[in-house]
Structure formats: structure tokens, C-alpha cells
Amino acid sequence: xxxxxxxxxxxxxxxxxxxxxxxxxxxxxxxxxxxxxxxxxxxxxxxxxxxxxxxxxxxxxxxxxxxxxxxxxxxxxxxxxxxxxxxxxxxxxxxxxxxxxxxxxxxxxxxxxxxxxxxxxxxxxxxxxxxxxxxxxxxxxxxxxxxxxxxxxxxxxxxxxxxxxxxxxxxxxxxxxxxxxxxxxxxxxxxxxxxxxxxxxxxxxxx
Numbered sequence: 767x768x769x770x771x772x773x774x775x776x777x778x779x780x781x782x783x784x785x786x787x788x789x790x791x792x793x794x795x796x797x798x799x800x801x802x803x804x805x806x807x808x809x810x811x812x813x814x815x816x817x818x819x820x821x822x823x824x825x826x827x828x829x830x831x832x833x834x835x836x837x838x839x840x841x842x843x844x845x846x847x848x849x850x851x852x853x854x855x856x857x858x859x860x861x862x863x864x865x866x867x868x869x870x871x872x873x874x875x876x877x878x879x880x881x882x883x884x885x886x887x888x889x890x891x892x893x894x895x896x897x898x899x900x901x902x903x904x905x906x907x908x909x910x911x912x913x914x915x916x917x918x919x920x921x922x923x924x925x926x927x928x929x930x931x932x933x934x935x936x937x938x939x940x941x942x943x944x945x946x947x948x949x950x951x952x953x954x955x956x957x958x959x960x961x962x963x964x965x966x967x968x969x970x971x972x973x
Contacts, residue, residue, distance in 0.1 A: 793866045825839045899934060906954065915945035916943060922961070926968070
């Protein structure tokens with residue numbers, strides 16, 4: 767418990783008593799039908815994506831205003847901010863669902879393991895393009911987390927971006943042998959690469 771939380775203990779205790787100790791709830795979001803910034807009038811200050819039906823379950827939320835940037839609801843995602851509404855967007859995914867834990871003056875997070883996330887390392891994906899200064903993306907492949915490493919035999923920089931085409935000198939640079947890891951993504955095709963020298967490579971490891 768932080769010093770600030772200790773100082774505010776009496777007020778926090780009173781707030782909880784006034785709420786009748788109802789300071790969190792679980793809500794399963796069924797993804798069978800499509801939604802576009804559909805409002806869910808739930809207030810809180812903590813959101814945790816506790817479980818998902820499968821790694822392919824996909825949805826996003828905007829908080830407080832439907833024009834705010836969307837946040838992906840990937841298992842293990844933890845959001846701490848005050849909100850009075852959330853706006854949900856998802857494609858129709860029959861049989862899929864996402865479990866949210868929502869709280870006020872409350873926090874909870876259980877350890878994520880390969881077992882409860884159904885995560886396993888998959889074969890390494892090689893990404894390259896024969897023509898320099900040309901954006902390239904991997905084939906579609908559901909994932910949760912990726913590591914991207916530039917080939918040690920490269921001679922120049924590989925430029926990496928996510929969800930948008932990679933542009934040289936305007937996104938993340940990977941010099942030969944450099945890597946970026948623990949990037950949370952729902953699909954490999956959201957990775958974009960642009961090579962200063964045609965035929966050079968990056969390698970992608972994903973779970």
C-alpha cells in the first residue's frame with residue numbers, strides 16, 4: 767500500500783461502506799454479433815481482461831467518449847483510469863467471448879502462464895522483401911505476443927511499424943542484430959517492415 771493510499775484510508779473505507787462493499791464486478795462480453803462503438807454504461811477505475819474464449823477473440827473499447835482512441839482487449843490487459851462509460855467494437859465472432867473484471871477502488875491481477883493463455887512458441891517467421899524501401903507484412907496468423915529480431919547479417923536498418931505501413935526514418939529502427947520484444951498483437955499481419963537494402967530480413971517469434 768502506497769503512502770498516499772494510507773493517508774486516504776479513512777476516505778476510501780467510507781467510500782466502500784457507502785457502496786455496500788460492491789466495488790467490483792465480472793462481465794462476460796459475448797462476441798457473437800458485431801458492434802461499432804456500442805455504449806456500455808459501466809463506471810469504474812480499473813479494467814482487467816481476465817479470460818478469453820480463445821486467442822482469436824478480438825474486441826476493443828473506447829473509454830468515456832466514443833471518439834477516443836480504441837484499446838485492444840487482449841488477455842492480461844490492465845487499464846487504470848477513471849471512466850463512466852465504455853464503447854465496445856468487435857466483429858461478429860460466433861462462440862467467442864471476453865471476460866472483463868471491472869472495479870472501483872479495487873485492483874486484481876492473476877499470473878498469466880502459457881497454460882491459461884494457451885501460449886506456445888511457434889515456428890520462426892522470416893520477413894523480407896526483394897525490393898528496398900517497400901513495405902511488407904507477414905501472412906495472417908493469430909498471435910498474442912511477438913519478438914522481432916533483425917538478421918545479424920543485415921548491412922542496413924530495417925524499419926518496423928504496427929497496424930500501418932512502415933516508412934523509413936519515421937518508425938522503429940532495427941539495426942543488424944537488434945530486436946524488439948514483448949509486443950502484444952492479435953495477428954502477425956499487423957507487423958510492417960521496410961528494408962533499406964532489398965533482400966535483408968527480420969525474424970519473428972510469436973506466441
